[in-house]
Amino acid sequence: DSGVTQTPKHLITATGQRVTLRCSPRSGDLSVYWYQQSLDQGLQFLIQYYNGEERAKGNILERFSAQQFPDLHSELNLSSLELGDSALYFCASSVEPAGAYNEQFFGPGTRLTVL
């Protein structure tokens, strides 16, 4: 158990809908990262927050947005969902802001299925 929690575990929804994925980092970690993992693409970095501020942005679609709250939990919002958004979404956390230097600890993931 990494100490990172994610809810829900599974989400099934329809095209065009909007969903929110939630993540609580390990105690003491200030950085939160979001990743998407699909069978053909591997783990793709979406976005990072550090202590409430956006720190780094990867290939995140405009239909997706995220935020980190004062209690450090983070939410990833996915809107106008398409079939291709079906994937595993992982949250990770680390103590330091420099994600390139420090190990990240991953949550159990949310499996999103868009029908």
Next chain:
Amino acid sequence: EDQVTQSPEALRLQEGESSSLNCSYTVSGLRGLFWYRQDPGKGPEFLFTLYSAGEEKEKERLKATLTKKESFLHITAPKPEDSATYLCAVGTRSGNTPLVFGKGTRLSVIA
């Protein structure tokens, strides 16, 4: 563009048959190289961090090594419970992505 390539894509070993997984990288300014283990449908589990060429880290049957161009994950006398996908990731100074992941090596250890 930073790239991480893992080989082989899949590896099947008999229990006790030692082998190595490869992670080669092309990056502008390595900050750290990370190994993770991932079981099906689960989140990646952190194994090792390596920072400089020549560095080695060990944990049970696993040993990770690093050169200037690649890293190896050596598995000594593997057991069926070592079956998983092993992911390599590099942290670089370029671009906006803190970590770039390889696609992984899927290891199966047969009793």
